[in-house]
Amino acid sequence: MFNLPLANMLTEPVGVAHYVTVGAILFICGALCMATKRNALGVLMGVELVLNGANLNFVAFGSQYLRNDANSLGLDGQLMALFVIVLAAAEAAVALAIALNFYNNHDSIDVDRADQLRG
Amino acid sequence: MDPTTTLPVLLMAAWLVPLASFVLIVLFGKYMGPRGIGAGYLSVLAIVTSAVFSLIAMFGVWLPNHDFPTAHEPEHGDEAVASATVEHSDANEHHAADEHDTAHHANNDHPDYYAGDWYSLGEFGDLKLTIGYYIDSLTVAMFCMVSVIASCVHIYALGYMHDELHEPYVDHEVTLSSGEHLRRKGRFYRFFQYLSLFCFSMFGIVIAGNVAMVFVFWELVGICSYFLIGFYIERHSASTAANKAFIVNRVGDFGMLIGMMALWASVGTFAFGDMKNDAGEVEQGLFSLLRPEENEYHLAPPAGMIAEQERMIEGDPNSAPGEAASAAGDEKRNTQGQWLLFIAGVGIFCGCVGKSAQFPLHVWLPDAMEGPTPVSALVHSATMVAAGVYLVGRFYPCFSPEALLVIAYIGCVTLFVAATIAITATDIKRVLAYSTVSQLGYMMLSLGLGGWVAGMFHLITHAFFKGLLFMCSGSVIHAVHTNDMTFMGGLRKKMPITAYTMLIGCLAIIGAGFPLSSYGLSGYYSKDAIIEQAWSFASVNPQHAILKWAPVGGAFITAFYMFRLWYLTFAGKPRDEHRYDHAHESPRVMTGPLVVLAFFALGIGWPIFHVNDLLEQGRPVGTLASTQGELLTGLTIPSEHDSHVPIIKTPAGIAAFSTAAAGVLLASIIYLWRLLNPDELKESFKPLWAFLWNKWYFDELYDYLFVKPTLFISNCASWFDRNIIDSILHTAAAICKACSKVVDALFDQTVVDGTVNTFASGTWNLGLWLRKLQTGNLRQYVMFIVIGTVALFVTISIVQAYFIPTS
Numbered sequence: 037m038f039n040l041p042l043a044n045m046l047t048e049p050v051g052v053a054h055y056v057t058v059g060a061i062l063f064i065c066g067a068l069c070m071a072t073k074r075n076a077l078g079v080l081m082g083v084e085l086v087l088n089g090a091n092l093n094f095v096a097f098g099s100q101y102l103r104n105d106a107n108s109l110g111l112d113g114q115l116m117a118l119f120v121i122v123l124a125a126a127e128a129a130v131a132l133a134i135a136l137n138f139y140n141n142h143d144s145i146d147v148d149r150a151d152q153l154r155g
Numbered sequence: 156m157d158p159t160t161t162l163p164v165l166l167m168a169a170w171l172v173p174l175a176s177f178v179l180i181v182l183f184g185k186y187m188g189p190r191g192i193g194a195g196y197l198s199v200l201a202i203v204t205s206a207v208f209s210l211i212a213m214f215g216v217w218l219p220n221h222d223f224p225t226a227h228e229p230e231h232g233d234e235a236v237a238s239a240t241v242e243h244s245d246a247n248e249h250h251a252a253d254e255h256d257t258a259h260h261a262n263n264d265h266p267d268y269y270a271g272d273w274y275s276l277g278e279f280g281d282l283k284l285t286i287g288y289y290i291d292s293l294t295v296a297m298f299c300m301v302s303v304i305a306s307c308v309h310i311y312a313l314g315y316m317h318d319e320l321h322e323p324y325v326d327h328e329v330t331l332s333s334g335e336h337l338r339r340k341g342r343f344y345r346f347f348q349y350l351s352l353f354c355f356s357m358f359g360i361v362i363a364g365n366v367a368m369v370f371v372f373w374e375l376v377g378i379c380s381y382f383l384i385g386f387y388i389e390r391h392s393a394s395t396a397a398n399k400a401f402i403v404n405r406v407g408d409f410g411m412l413i414g415m416m417a418l419w420a421s422v423g424t425f426a427f428g429d430m431k432n433d434a435g436e437v438e439q440g441l442f443s444l445l446r447p448e449e450n451e452y453h454l455a456p457p458a459g460m461i462a463e464q465e466r467m468i469e470g471d472p473n474s475a476p477g478e479a480a481s482a483a484g485d486e487k488r489n490t491q492g493q494w495l496l497f498i499a500g501v502g503i504f505c506g507c508v509g510k511s512a513q514f515p516l517h518v519w520l521p522d523a524m525e526g527p528t529p530v531s532a533l534v535h536s537a538t539m540v541a542a543g544v545y546l547v548g549r550f551y552p553c554f555s556p557e558a559l560l561v562i563a564y565i566g567c568v569t570l571f572v573a574a575t576i577a578i579t580a581t582d583i584k585r586v587l588a589y590s591t592v593s594q595l596g597y598m599m600l601s602l603g604l605g606g607w608v609a610g611m612f613h614l615i616t617h618a619f620f621k622g623l624l625f626m627c628s629g630s631v632i633h634a635v636h637t638n639d640m641t642f643m644g645g646l647r648k649k650m651p652i653t654a655y656t657m658l659i660g661c662l663a664i665i666g667a668g669f670p671l672s673s674y675g676l677s678g679y680y681s682k683d684a685i686i687e688q689a690w691s692f693a694s695v696n697p698q699h700a701i702l703k704w705a706p707v708g709g710a711f712i713t714a715f716y717m718f719r720l721w722y723l724t725f726a727g728k729p730r731d732e733h734r735y736d737h738a739h740e741s742p743r744v745m746t747g748p749l750v751v752l753a754f755f756a757l758g759i760g761w762p763i764f765h766v767n768d769l770l771e772q773g774r775p776v777g778t779l780a781s782t783q784g785e786l787l788t789g790l791t792i793p794s795e796h797d798s799h800v801p802i803i804k805t806p807a808g809i810a811a812f813s814t815a816a817a818g819v820l821l822a823s824i825i826y827l828w829r830l831l832n833p834d835e836l837k838e839s840f841k842p843l844w845a846f847l848w849n850k851w852y853f854d855e856l857y858d859y860l861f862v863k864p865t866l867f868i869s870n871c872a873s874w875f876d877r878n879i880i881d882s883i884l885h886t887a888a889a890i891c892k893a894c895s896k897v898v899d900a901l902f903d904q905t906v907v908d909g910t911v912n913t914f915a916s917g918t919w920n921l922g923l924w925l926r927k928l929q930t931g932n933l934r935q936y937v938m939f940i941v942i943g944t945v946a947l948f949v950t951i952s953i954v955q956a957y958f959i960p961t962s
Contacts, residue, residue, distance in 0.1 A: 070937040071938050079934075148932065150931070151931030153929070153931040154930045154931030155925070155927065155929030155931075
């Protein structure tokens with residue numbers, strides 16, 4: 037018979053696979069947003085989505101409950117996620133500065149018009 | 156004073172002082188006084204210092220510590236008596252006295268000597284190369300002789316070379332293409348520089364403690380003679396004479412190298428005497444190895460030599476010498492190693508033939524007269540040519556009877572050939588040069604016949620009177636500016652000192668003396684001893700009677716040509732008035748040495764000077780015995796003492812005296828009293844005269860035998876080189892060039908260049924294409940990243956699923 041690979045997730049208890057699935061969906065949403073939005077701020081939001089998708093994975097893989105690993109504190113995934121969040125905040129600030137500068141030069145924040153780096 | 160420590164130090168000082176002088180003159184010669192005159196004084200000072208050291212060594216150290224051997228005394232060798240008793244234990248009581256005598260003659264005592272090393276140059280396996288010394292009475296005597304004569308020559312040269320102090324020096328013998336005579340800077344200091352080096356080298360040969368060191372100084376003497384003979388290098392005759400001397404000597408040295416190799420390969424040492432090594436053990440030298448004590452000092456080829464000869468004959472290096480020896484018969488055993496010994500001896504003698512200008516290598520010495528006269532005096536008396544005789548004497552224990560016979564015959568031929576050539580020569584120095592060759596022949600003859608003391612004695616007496624004769628001739632040349640005796644005559648009135656000292660020299664060289672007495676000039680003693688030895692030899696070897704008559708005939712010829720020379724130069728009327736008028740006695744700096752040498756020429760042979768006894772002290776051990784040849788069984792080398800018996804001494808003395816007197820008489824008849832006209836004689840003996848005038852055509856013969864073929868072969872080789880090899884090379888080069896052009900066009904420019912160009916343009920195009928990817932479009936990049944990530948994921952999944960086996 038036709039066997040859907042994710043069908044039995046609905047019956048299983050919540051595990052890593054569920055988190056990962058949600059992360060993947062978030063990631064794809066973010067990627068699509070980055071690829072389709074012409075507004076630079078939209079692209080930034082897409083980036084945030086992608087980063088949060090990844091963060092979700094980190095937290096899921098690092099979770100103490102899901103891993104059953106007694107020998108560690110079980111906070112490494114969360115720490116990674118914290119780093120990513122800090123990084124994203126810093127990046128967002130830089131990217132906003134770039135967007136403002138771009139707007140000053142082009143009267144627009146349409147990323148399609150930003151092709152000065154072409155070969 | 157203890158001779159063991161003082162002798163080496165004294166003689167080393169005497170040896171090195173001339174070297175110091177040489178070095179100083181090399182460095183500062185030009186600046187020593189006006190035009191380098193100080194160099195001459197320094198050189199004289201050095202050689203006189205050497206003479207003083209040598210004389211101290213002789214009179215202060217050697218003579219007080221070593222008694223002269225007194226023959227036939229009971230205490231003379233208790234060992235000898237003991238060995239005689241053992242050897243002849245079955246001998247008759249009545250013959251006991253005779254037995255003692257035989258034994259005494261069979262192995263004379265070991266001479267006193269001091270051997271050691273100053274400095275080790277290097278060790279190569281068993282081969283040790285050292286600067287060492289071997290000092291016995293012969294060494295000391297040679298040192299005194301060389302240094303005294305060299306001192307006289309140096310002082311004399313101060314006067315003789317005075318022209319070189321002029322600035323500029325005009326060489327009248329060299330005419331330039333412009334018709335003028337060559338003018339050059341004086342080379343006074345250069346002359347004394349070479350003289351000092353020359354003396355140093357000769358002392359080195361005399362004091363050398365091993366054959367290798369002898370060879371080194373041998374070559375140094377050779378190069379010094381090259382410099383000195385070619386001193387007037389601008390004269391063509393001088394430079395060719397220097398070349399000739401050098402090249403002819405190389406021929407002899409080649410033989411010497413063979414001899415040295417034979418010795419080294421079979422005996423394994425170069426040292427002459429026994430000496431203690433660092434460990435305090437006695438290392439045996441050549442003499443002890445070749446004349447072992449257990450063999451009663453008879454010459455015996457050592458085991459190494461026998462093995463080496465076996466190896467050479469069998470050609471199998473693995474065959475044990477013992478087996479071969481046992482397999483061979485008795486007759487073969489006798490000759491074991493003898494051939495190699497013979498080769499070694501004759502090889503070493505070859506070197507002596509070259510240096511001492513023996514037949515057939517005598518041709519260089521007369522040409523060497525191109526050098527300045529003091530050089531001739533030194534070369535002919537004390538240094539270069541004496542070195543050959545000295546080496547034969549030093550090496551004497553190693554010569555087998557057959558090698559000695561070769562030496563004797565070479566000496567015999569030389570003395571006769573050279574003496575005959577001297578009859579017709581008109582160049583005053585060439586007469587003396589041939590006389591030297593002839594007298595060296597006498598020495599070699601004597602050594603070859605077993606007359607060791609006689610030969611060395613003649614070497615020493617000859618050195619004094621030949622030095623004197625040459626310096627007298629130089630004084631004459633200085634006065635009349637020509638070497639040709641046909642322009643001289645009557646000079647005794649103008650230059651009496653030169654004339655009468657030269658007369659003493661002539662009388663000494665012909666061996667003038669009262670026959671059968673012990674009164675005569677120095678040559679009388681030594682030459683008579685040689686003739687006695689020849690007669691003694693001929694009496695036991697009747698088949699070699701020619702060796703008995705040649706020296707006697709030589710004495711006649713010697714007397715004739717020496718007095719011919721004296722009469723032509725000093726007696727009669729002047730044949731060239733112009734030159735006669737300008738002639739004058741030489742300055743005191745030149746006549747002084749003449750008088751000193753004349754004194755020695757007169758008296759050095761007198762028994763009160765004990766030269767004979769001194770040499771007797773140095774007689775190599777075991778060489779007094781009467782020896783039988785091993786290869787030539789009929790050959791007997793008689794004991795030298797046998798020549799002193801009246802039955803030989805009397806007729807030999809009379810023969811020597813009468814022939815010499817006859818020679819003088821004949822010379823007087825022709826050249827003094829003019830009873831026979833020399834020109835008519837020349838006409839009537841025209842073919843003989845031409846033969847002698849052309850020096851037996853030796854130069855022409857060698858030219859024909861060696862020079863012409865060599866030139867022919869080298870011309871052929873040169874033609875072959877230029878025409879065949881060069882054209883082959885040129886063709887090959889042209890072909891190569893053409894080929895490379897083709898290769899360049901076909902391969903290099905198309906394939907190699909094409910590949911590189913294609914690659915370059917491909918890279919360029921790829922770059923152009925790749926830059927299109929760089930759109931600058933942000934969203935596109937995001938798509939690329941996503942697609943890339945997915946593609947990577949898919950690829951890894953497929954690879955993992957299908958290509959990596961699951962365990």
